[in-house]
Amino acid sequence: MSQGGGNQARLSCDDDRNIGYIEGIMATILSKLPVTSVLKFKAVCKFWNKLISDQQFAQLQFGSFPKDPKLLLYVCGNNTGGRSKLYLMERNGRLSKPYVMDRSGKIRPYLTFPNLDRSNSLQLISCFNGLLCCTRSVGTEDLDIQICNPATREVLEVPKGSPSAETPSIGVVYDPDTNKYKILRFVSAASESEVNTCKCEIYTPEGGDWSSIPDIVQGPVANPACPSFPTHACAGGRMYWLVWSKEDREVPDYILSIDMNNTITRVELPEGPDDPDEFNVFTFLVDYEGCAELQIDGFLEGINSIVSVEKELLFIIKPGFGTSFGFHFLNLADWTWRTPIRRKFRIGSSEPVAFRYTESLLRYAVKIDGGEWLMGLGQLVQSDKEEVGLRLLIFGLGVGAQIVGVWAG
Amino acid sequence: MAPKNKNPNGENVVPEVQQKKTQALILKSSDGEEFSISKSAAGLSVAIKNMMEDDCAGGVIPLPLVDGGTLARVITYLNKHAEDGASDEDKRKFDEEFLSGMEVDVLCDVALAGNYLDIRGLFHDVCQRIVNGMKNKSVEWVRKTFRIESDFTAEEEEQIKKEYAWAWEGVDSDAD
Numbered sequence: 001m002s003q004g005g006g007n008q009a010r011l012s013c014d015d016d017r018n019i020g021y022i023e024g025i026m027a028t029i030l031s032k033l034p035v036t037s038v039l040k041f042k043a044v045c046k047f048w049n050k051l052i053s054d055q056q057f058a059q060l061q062f063g064s065f066p067k068d069p070k071l072l073l074y075v076c077g078n079n080t081g082g083r084s085k086l087y088l089m090e091r092n093g094r095l096s097k098p099y100v101m102d103r104s105g106k107i108r109p110y111l112t113f114p115n116l117d118r119s120n121s122l123q124l125i126s127c128f129n130g131l132l133c134c135t136r137s138v139g140t141e142d143l144d145i146q147i148c149n150p151a152t153r154e155v156l157e158v159p160k161g162s163p164s165a166e167t168p169s170i171g172v173v174y175d176p177d178t179n180k181y182k183i184l185r186f187v188s189a190a191s192e193s194e195v196n197t198c199k200c201e202i203y204t205p206e207g208g209d210w211s212s213i214p215d216i217v218q219g220p221v222a223n224p225a226c227p228s229f230p231t232h233a234c235a236g237g238r239m240y241w242l243v244w245s246k247e248d249r250e251v252p253d254y255i256l257s258i259d260m261n262n263t264i265t266r267v268e269l270p271e272g273p274d275d276p277d278e279f280n281v282f283t284f285l286v287d288y289e290g291c292a293e294l295q296i297d298g299f300l301e302g303i304n305s306i307v308s309v310e311k312e313l314l315f316i317i318k319p320g321f322g323t324s325f326g327f328h329f330l331n332l333a334d335w336t337w338r339t340p341i342r343r344k345f346r347i348g349s350s351e352p353v354a355f356r357y358t359e360s361l362l363r364y365a366v367k368i369d370g371g372e373w374l375m376g377l378g379q380l381v382q383s384d385k386e387e388v389g390l391r392l393l394i395f396g397l398g399v400g401a402q403i404v405g406v407w408a409g
Numbered sequence: 410m411a412p413k414n415k416n417p418n419g420e421n422v423v424p425e426v427q428q429k430k431t432q433a434l435i436l437k438s439s440d441g442e443e444f445s446i447s448k449s450a451a452g453l454s455v456a457i458k459n460m461m462e463d464d465c466a467g468g469v470i471p472l473p474l475v476d477g478g479t480l481a482r483v484i485t486y487l488n489k490h491a492e493d494g495a496s497d498e499d500k501r502k503f504d505e506e507f508l509s510g511m512e513v514d515v516l517c518d519v520a521l522a523g524n525y526l527d528i529r530g531l532f533h534d535v536c537q538r539i540v541n542g543m544k545n546k547s548v549e550w551v552r553k554t555f556r557i558e559s560d561f562t563a564e565e566e567e568q569i570k571k572e573y574a575w576a577w578e579g580v581d582s583d584a585d
Contacts, residue, residue: 018555018556018557019517019520019521019555020555020556020557021557022521022524024524025520025521025524025536028532028533028536029520029536029539029540029543032536032537032540033540033543033544034544036575036576037543037544037545037576039573039576040548040573040576040577041548041551042569042573043548043559043561043566043569043570044548044551044552044555044557044559045552045557045558045559045560045561046560046561047560048557049561049569152573153575
């Protein structure tokens with residue numbers, strides 16, 4: 001995809017003066033269009049179809065499309081037949097309709113993937129590079145995993161991993177620079193007597209199958225008070241999760257992280273401004289670009305998601321741990337709250353969650369030359385807390401669910 | 410200014426840059442029109458700058474791929490961006506006004522020239538303008554505007570439309 005000057009040989013033929021056939025120029029122009037427009041323009045001619053289908057173009061598009069992150073909001077249906085819905089939410093609070101009408105008057109979902117309508121056990125695990133990782137219960141103890149791109153509606157069914165005595169915990173680690181990702185599956189190690197000790201299996205789309213790393217770790221588990229809160233956060237090419245104390249299931253002990261080379265690192269919790277023992281069950285990890293050290297006086301109850309978008313944090317909060325929820329944005333620059341949607345949403349058979357989302361053309365598998373992908377050997381190493389990226393926020397909420405402090409690790 | 414007064418060996422040389430600034434250069438379009446432009450303005454084009462450095466021009470640089478009308482527009486842009494007193498805000502306002510009056514075919518010609526002459530800022534601004542005009546447009550509109558003939562068979566085209574059917578919803582009418 002050459003562009004710029006010095007292209008005179010190519011331009012010297014008069015036919016080539018048709019801008020529509022000059023790869024460097026058309027790639028630049030098309031990469032600035034939204035995904036749906038680009039997909040439509042595949043039908044213009046063979047040259048455009050080939051250009052747009054190129055994986056390199058997908059990378060260019062993801063990098064150059066004006067970054068306007070939106071929120072993907074999943075509201076689960078209820079057991080009496082309500083349908084689960086996936087909304088796209090603008091930052092001004094405007095919600096896409098979950099269903100749109102096409103020209104022939106047919107109703108079709110705005111965003112769709114095979115599991116959405118049928119299963120109320122669907123869980124959204126992670127959203128990265130315009131892709132969505134979700135799971136669905138199979139039998140009593142196992143999970144189906146899918147990776148889908150809601151913009152192109154491509155879906156990857158991830159093959160089954162090894163059997164697990166308990167429902168495995170799923171995580172995703174991704175590298176924002178290369179757009180590569182790995183799915184992690186923490187399988188209860190039944191032979192170990194310790195609680196929540198796991199084998200870690202890793203799936204790479206390039207390898208196409210699961211492989212284990214030798215470490216036995218404490219896997220990510222749901223927050224005991226806010227079970228729908230994502231069990232992990234990914235920032236700067238590392239996945240982080242809280243390990244809860246063995247003595248008290250409601251007190252976080254330390255943080256574990258794993259990088260793209262499968263290196264597992266232990267990170268101690270930072271000391272709070274007032275009391276290092278302040279971390280309690282209301283402790284959350286959130287990926288946040290930037291650093292912050294703050295005190296919030298807001299009174300919060302029942303937190304479902306905390307999502308950072310630009311310089312704001314979106315909180316999904318259930319007042320009084322009730323049966324409805326609302327959205328509240330906290331502006332981190334001036335510490336003001338805004339509530340763009342006054343409407344309250346009813347909670348279905350499971351809790352609503354939100355993720356930051358930027359649409360892309362990226363595919364679930366990035367083709368690379370055979371043999372390039374090597375599995376690193378995992379190892380458990382102790383590390384200083386300085387090694388935690390500045391993009392990770394640790395929320396500690398005090399007694400009475402009042403935020404007592406937020407620290408950037 | 411000091412570093413420019415040394416040649417690659419670190420010896421002091423006459424500050425040629427200062428002389429060049431006032432000097433003029435002739436750019437010759439594909440249809441034979443000649444335009445005078447200051448060397449400092451012309452130098453904003455990486456391609457012209459390279460030609461000046463190679464001194465292959467002898468004062469007249471032929472640009473066989475840029476017609477007179479397009480070249481006149483490009484020169485207007487270069488002159489503004491080389492203007493001594495122009496603040497970034499001035500330039501931004503100018504760019505906005507400069508591009509807003511152009512039809513898509515003119516924008517395409519300017520994009521081609523911007524790419525060929527390697528004027529990065531102009532090229533990207535013009536591309537963005539073209540993009541703004543393309544959003545929500547139909548495939549037929551795009552083919553007409555870019556003078557592209559479909560080389561798909563009817564079946565192939567139908568297949569692509571089917572594959573991404575949802576992308577075809579909510580398209581503007583082709584009327585400009």
